[in-house]
Amino acid sequence: MSASTGTAFAAARAEGRAALVGYLPAGFPDVEGGIAALRVLVDSGCDVIEIGLPYSDPVMDGPTIQAAAQQALDGGVRIRDVFRTVEAVAATGTPTVVMTYWNPVERYGVERFASDLASAGGAGLITPDLTPDYAPEWIAAADSRGLDKVFLVSPSSTDERIAMTTAASRGFVYATAVMGVTGARATTSDLAGPLVARTKAATAQSGLPVGVGLGVSTGDQAAEIAAYADGVIVGSAFVRVLLDHAGDRAAGLAALGGLTAELADGVRRG
Amino acid sequence: MNEDASRFDADDQGWFGEVGNFGGRFMPEALISALDELTLAWHEAMADPAFVEEFETVLRDYAGLPSPLYHATRLSERVGCRVLLKREDLNHTGAHKIRNVLGQALLTKRMGKKRVIAETGAGQHGVASATAAAYFGLDCVVYMGAVDTRRQALNVARMRLLGAEVVPVESGSATLKDAINEALRDWVASVDHTAYLFGTAAGPHPFPSMVREFCRGIGDEARAQCLDQYGVLPDAVAACVGGGSNAIGLFTAFLDDAEVDIYGFEAGGEGFDTGRHAATIFAGERGVLHGARTFVLQDEDGQTIESHSISAGLDYPGVGPQHAHLAHIGRAVYRPVTDAAAMDALALLSRTEGIIPAIESAHAVAGALGVAEELAATKGPEATVLINLSGRGDKDMGTVMEYFGLGDGQ
Numbered sequence: 035m036s037a038s039t040g041t042a043f044a045a046a047r048a049e050g051r052a053a054l055v056g057y058l059p060a061g062f063p064d065v066e067g068g069i070a071a072l073r074v075l076v077d078s079g080c081d082v083i084e085i086g087l088p089y090s091d092p093v094m095d096g097p098t099i100q101a102a103a104q105q106a107l108d109g110g111v112r113i114r115d116v117f118r119t120v121e122a123v124a125a126t127g128t129p130t131v132v133m134t135y136w137n138p139v140e141r142y143g144v145e146r147f148a149s150d151l152a153s154a155g156g157a158g159l160i161t162p163d164l165t166p167d168y169a170p171e172w173i174a175a176a177d178s179r180g181l182d183k184v185f186l187v188s189p190s191s192t193d194e195r196i197a198m199t200t201a202a203s204r205g206f207v208y209a210t211a212v213m214g215v216t217g218a219r220a221t222t223s224d225l226a227g228p229l230v231a232r233t234k235a236a237t238a239q240s241g242l243p244v245g246v247g248l249g250v251s252t253g254d255q256a257a258e259i260a261a262y263a264d265g266v267i268v269g270s271a272f273v274r275v276l277l278d279h280a281g282d283r284a285a286g287l288a289a290l291g292g293l294t295a296e297l298a299d300g301v302r303r304g
Numbered sequence: 305m306n307e308d309a310s311r312f313d314a315d316d317q318g319w320f321g322e323v324g325n326f327g328g329r330f331m332p333e334a335l336i337s338a339l340d341e342l343t344l345a346w347h348e349a350m351a352d353p354a355f356v357e358e359f360e361t362v363l364r365d366y367a368g369l370p371s372p373l374y375h376a377t378r379l380s381e382r383v384g385c386r387v388l389l390k391r392e393d394l395n396h397t398g399a400h401k402i403r404n405v406l407g408q409a410l411l412t413k414r415m416g417k418k419r420v421i422a423e424t425g426a427g428q429h430g431v432a433s434a435t436a437a438a439y440f441g442l443d444c445v446v447y448m449g450a451v452d453t454r455r456q457a458l459n460v461a462r463m464r465l466l467g468a469e470v471v472p473v474e475s476g477s478a479t480l481k482d483a484i485n486e487a488l489r490d491w492v493a494s495v496d497h498t499a500y501l502f503g504t505a506a507g508p509h510p511f512p513s514m515v516r517e518f519c520r521g522i523g524d525e526a527r528a529q530c531l532d533q534y535g536v537l538p539d540a541v542a543a544c545v546g547g548g549s550n551a552i553g554l555f556t557a558f559l560d561d562a563e564v565d566i567y568g569f570e571a572g573g574e575g576f577d578t579g580r581h582a583a584t585i586f587a588g589e590r591g592v593l594h595g596a597r598t599f600v601l602q603d604e605d606g607q608t609i610e611s612h613s614i615s616a617g618l619d620y621p622g623v624g625p626q627h628a629h630l631a632h633i634g635r636a637v638y639r640p641v642t643d644a645a646a647m648d649a650l651a652l653l654s655r656t657e658g659i660i661p662a663i664e665s666a667h668a669v670a671g672a673l674g675v676a677e678e679l680a681a682t683k684g685p686e687a688t689v690l691i692n693l694s695g696r697g698d699k700d701m702g703t704v705m706e707y708f709g710l711g712d713g714q
Contacts, residue, residue, distance in 0.1 A: 090608040091481060091593065093488040100475050104615060113605050124496060136330055137592045141606030163595075167317070188334035190495065196334065216494035247618050291659050 037129040039157050039205035042081040043243035044135050044218060052260035052301040055176055055245055056294065057133065057269030059086035059110030060119040062102040063276065065284060069122045071276060071290055076128045078291040079298025082269070086158060087116050087134035094135075094162040096217030098270040101183055101277065113142055117154040119213020120227055124155030131182055131205070135161040139172070148175035158182025166202035173202065184208050187233055189225040200236045206217050206265060208245040209233055211250070218271045219249035222258050230263050254302035305545040310627070312559045312635070318509020318596075320629035327625035329508040330592045335488075338495040338658050340432035343510040345415050350517065355414065359518075366439065367396040369403070369521065379495065383673055384680030385687035388538065390526045392663060392694050399695030400522055400550045402434040405501055407518030409436035412499040414622060419443040419494065424499040425452055426616030427459025429503030433602040434468035436501070444468040447486045449479040452503035452616065459699065477610045480620055484594050504642035508595030512552075512624050519553025524589065526690055527557040529549035538690035539679055540649040541674035544664045546582065546618035548627045550605040555636060565637070568627060569671035571613035572640030577673025582611035583640035584623040584630050599631075614643035614703065615663035617693075617695075645670040647707055651695065662695035663703065669693070 046053035048295060055126045056075040062068050072083055088103035095103065116132065124130040132151060139147045139159070142264050151159070159180040163266050164172065168187055176183045182205030211226035212219065217245055226246050246259045247267030251274075256266045275293055279286030314320050320694040329339060349355040363369040363569045371391045380387045387620040392400040410419055421441050424430030430446040437444030446463055450472040454462050454704075463470050476482035484507075491500045505515040523541075530538055541558050542550035558564040573581030581587065588599035591606060601621035603611040630636040646663055649670035654660045661669060672691045677686035697704065705711045 086488055089606075090476060091485050093485050093594075094492070097475070106478070107607065137600070137602070137608075138606035140592055140597075141589070141602060141604065163330050163592075165329075165331070168330055170324070186333045186334075188332070190334055190337045192337060195333070199333065202587055210334060212493075213495065215489045240464070 036128060037157060039068060039082045039129040039283060040130045040243065043141065046081055048216045052263055052304055053081040053243070053245070053265040054301045055082040055084055055265050056080035056272060057084040057087050057267065058272055059099065059102050059106055060116040061088055061109055062273070063105060063280070065115045065119065065261065067112065067221040068194045069119055069288060072119065072123045073126065074287050075154065075272065075294050076123065076126045078294035080128065080294060082086050082265070083128050083130045083268070085116065085123065085130060085131050086118055087113065087138055088131055089135040089138055092135060093277045096215040096270065098218070098273050098277065099216050100155070102273045113138060113279070114220055117150055120127055120156045121154040126164040131158045131160055131184060132156055133162065136161060136164040144171045144175050148179055149284060152179045152181060158184060158220050159185040159207060162186060174242055176204070178231050181235050182201055183235030186210055188228065189213055189229050193232060197236045200233060200240070200242055203242060206245045207233060207237070207245050208267065209246045209263070211246050211248045214248065216248055218251035218274060223249060225260055226259065256300030257303040266297070266301050269299040307455055310546045310607070312482060313514050314509060314626070317514055318512070320626050321633060326364060326597055326628040326632065327509060327512060328597050329594045329595060330597065331508045332492060334492045335495060338620050339508055339510065346411060346510060346514050348666055349411055349414055355410070359410055362410065362538070363403065363521065367402045367406060369395065370525040373526055376657050379653065380654065383676040385676050385683070385685050385689065387676055388688060388690045389659070389693045390522060390554065390690065391657070392522060392692060392695035397435050398698060399432070399662065400519060401426050401503070402435070402618055403516045403521055403553070404503070404515050404549055405429070405432040405436040408499065408501045409440045412442060413440050413500065417499045420501050421445045421447065421487050421490050421498055423447050423483040423622065425449070425481065425483070425619060426699065427452070427456040427463065428617060428699065430468070430470070431459055431462050431466070433501045434463040434466035437468060438466045446470050446491065447483040447490070449483050450474045450588065451478045452480070456616065459645050478611065481608060503549070505549045505552045505593060505626065505708070506596055506598070512596065512626055512667035515549050516552045516556060516626065516664055519549050520551035520556045522550065522692060522711050523555060523557030526554065530688070530690060534688065536688060537561055537564055537689040539548065539683065540567060540672070540675050541690045542567040542569065542668050542675060543692040544618060544625060544667040545570050545585070545627060546620050546664065547622070548693060550692055552624060552626055554692040559635060566604055566630070566635060567671060567675055568636055568638040569641045569667045569703070570638055571618035571667060573612040573614070575642055576640060580612035581640060582613040582621065584621060585627060585638040586640045596625045597621055598625040598628040602615050613684065614646065617662065617664040618667065636670065639671055641667040641670045650704065651708065659693070660697035661693055662697050665684040665692070665701045666696045690692045
């Protein structure tokens with residue numbers, strides 16, 4: 035049985051800090067290289083791992099993650115490689131979710147995908163282009179296996195939609211800090227705080243953790259967000275490090291470990 | 305059957321037919337409020353006689369509508385029954401697309417937004433959007449695949465002359481689907497002050513229904529013109545289908561006329577067997593692309609497969625969800641037409657009628673002439689086939705010159 039992300043958030047909360055959630059796409063720079071990079075995230079302080087399923091039409095991703103996903107697709111990555119990656123990372127005991135656009139799941143078969151994900155030790159899915167009101171098949175498949183359903187809330191979400199979305203989520207809810215796509219940004223957004231406050235108002239009863247992502251790239255930004263959120267989600271900054279060291283994998287992994295440690299320190303300062 | 309919807313239209317969640325079957329809204333949460341706001345504003349506008357009158361006025365005085373319904377006599381003699389052409393090629397900017405953009409831009413103005421974005425493949429929707437933006441005084445950014453900006457330099461120049469900013473998109477396959485992705489990325493970040501003028505009857509609810517309603521004048525006019533001019537309804541109507549805006553604009557008026565057969569012709573490219581085509585309904589699998597559940601050209605992992613057609617306007621790996629629904633329930637029949645058949649029809653129409661159609665529209669002509677020959681055989685010369693000539697061929701002359709070897713020194 036896979037570890038739920040909720041367990042990792044609860045453990046961080048018990049330590050009086052926010053959890054650090056780290057993202058990398060599977061198959062980048064190749065399948066084995068991707069597994070090695072994800073293990074560095076685990077070893078250097080990520081509490082939850084988010085593995086991206088590379089997709090041909092990623093409308094929520096900025097240039098950095100697009101480039102990594104395209105490299106993975108050009109390298110021939112398949113869904114079975116994503117599950118292999120999940121299996122290798124989940125074996126470390128760190129809760130591992132897959133972030134995927136919806137069509138690959140639908141094409142694979144929702145039940146079959148949920149079943150294979152659970153068999154690989156995956157904790158659940160983050161679905162950036164699937165909202166609960168269009169997700170009855172996924173909700174049924176996840177509920178029957180106790181898988182995490184991580185839906186997104188946005189600064190543009192109404193209070194009604196935040197209530198609906200948090201009620202449908204399990205594990206945590208993903209609050210997008212900015213109006214925009216993935217990608218590192220120099221400063222944190224002033225939209226994140228009010229969104230987290232509105233979301234927390236909706237999760238007061240359930241205690242569902244609120245993770246904040248989009249644009250976080252430094253320890254200071256992580257500390258700032260950790261002061262009011264339950265989790266800090268980092269993706270593009272990790273991908274950027276690997277892209278910047280494309281010619282030297284060892285140096286890339288070392289730099290990845292360094293950034294992870296800085297962010298892990300950040301969530302402890304928040 | 306979904307109780308909230310009519311037999312052919314979507315329910316308030318955007319589902320055509322059974323809930324969950326085709327359509328819906330598979331979109332980032334960040335855009336949901338904007339889509340709700342757009343749906344509400346569109347419904348209010350359509351219920352406001354002043355808006356409807358302003359739309360009709362701009363279509364008439366600026367776009368040159370209604371377009372004529374023309375009896376193609378020499379073509380009719382050739383196939384043995386009456387062939388009628390709905391002359392959308394005569395519209396301002398050269399295609400049916402002006403209807404959709406004028407409707408959406410008028411709605412943008414009503415909503416108080418000052419900036420519009422659009423995607424374009426060949427550039428026709430981009431030119432129409434830039435035109436509407438100039439007319440209404442809106443800022444306009446058009447996303448266009450980098451491959452297409454190179455292929456369609458003339459349309460890039462037209463958009464820039466009209467005052468639009470054209471952004472070449474290098475990501476993915478650098479074609480229409482990637483231009484849509486990039487427009488959606490812009491919209492996620494700009495939705496509070498920007499409207500997305502979607503170019504076809506696809507995408508998330510309410511776009512498939514809204515684009516249809518702005519284009520349905522094609523069929524409403526054609527049906528009335530046919531009854532007025534010939535005293536009968538056509539036996540068959542036909543249109544080309546890429547995303548499907550001209551086709552759904554034609555079909556809608558005839559859906560309840562059970563005696564009228566409805567045909568959509570998709571881009572068969574180099575032929576189904578070659579894998580190089582854009583026949584989404586004929587060859588695609590059910591899936592989700594750009595916000596709607598529909599038929600999609602995709603591999604077994606759900607990755608979108610690049611489509612191919614000699615016609616850039618039909619070169620799209622998805623299709624509007626209402627077409628998927630009409631195919632599913634059998635109300636409309638969709639068939640592929642190859643590049644070669646379309647180009648033959650383009651030459652034929654040019655030489656028999658003096659009308660050079662867009663290559664997109666030539667697919668409809670090619671397919672419909674086959675239908676006309678069948679009808680002539682069964683029903684005789686009184687049979688009537690009505691074809692939507694959705695656009696004119698000026699933009700395609702580069703392709704046509706190369707295909708037929710018409711240039712100097714060839």
